Amino acid sequence: MKPVPDEVVLRQLHWRYATKKFDPTRKIAAEDWRSLEQALVRSPSSFGLQPWKFFVVTDPDLKATLKTASWNQSQITDASHLVVFAIKKNLGAADVDRYLARIAEVRSVPLESLDGFKKMLLGSLSRPVEEVNAWATRQLYIALGFFLSAAAMLGIDACPMEGFQPEQYDAILGLTEMGYGATVLATAGYRADDDPYVKLPKVRFKPEDVVVHLNG
């Protein structure tokens, strides 16, 4: 027996949609939010480096300020929670050391046993900093996928959002000083009954137009 039946997974992935209008009166309960945070924490990333932090905003005033840096999209203030997915900018040796220390701690292995891995990681990061940041940014989108999927499984609505001004977010939230940079957002909560997008059929290309089976 599967952990989750196919029909439930597919039904929930169909049920979810980029929620345009949230019910501002409905908040995500603390225990449900903890599950969504766990989905973020458990997201995979290249080499397991986790080049990220997730900044969570529920404060109404702060959301109102951020809305002005998000083309005034109502989800920012109406949704229960806003997550700012931020990369650790300019990843380098200190980030590698922090990660290796965590591996040594969790797996109870001596740091020295990770020397080969360390060399590989440092080699991989010795690229122009723009490339390293672009690579880190892509990893954030895996975490976005995990967050949206987990929300769908739990019956929580969400909306991924790229329409915002990252530099303004960095300034408002103080991310720059921390060495982080906003890359993408997700709002989460519960759909308003009168969101006109609820009733619109989901638009996807036909499976045969996006999935191609190749033979030798």
Next chain:
Amino acid sequence: MKPVPDEVVLRQLHWRYATKKFDPTRKIAAEDWRSLEQALVRSPSSFGLQPWKFFVVTDPDLKATLKTASWNQSQITDASHLVVFAIKKNLGAADVDRYLARIAEVRSVPLESLDGFKKMLLGSLSRPVEEVNAWATRQLYIALGFFLSAAAMLGIDACPMEGFQPEQYDAILGLTEMGYGATVLATAGYRADDDPYVKLPKVRFKPEDVVVHLNG
């Protein structure tokens, strides 16, 4: 009641890991594979544009050829299925038209009613082609997240892989002529009992080190 209980979602996200050694004798059943394809098809993307195709390889000879372009990693040949996540390169007006035609079809609306949206999409794509391709690439990582999450819910093992030579993949699979470019891979199947990574504890930073609650 939630569609999937929290503990099942979290257990499966913990159960999954980047499988290093697949059992080469175990294949994913056709009906299970269809569910994973559906997860790909239903993945969200910016504006819903779906700037992608997913190339699926199960043929042993073709997998063997691709392995040589993947630093000889055994997952390529041992896993039941290999998915090559590819962007549509240099997205432009033809891609927008194809998408709008699909919206009109699925939602039974006249094409003309989408003129405002068309203008917005074309405006968004009128950037240097490198930026458009980088943006499309990020969308592929959402689909990667959806694929890995869905596999975890269904109890199917998978491994995301960036260690391969994209230009060689494009050449071997003929992607360039089709206007596509390989960005990232996922292999899927079932873990080998003796994969040493099965027993290693998952390494993640502490929740409080990656999730930050901000107040105004």
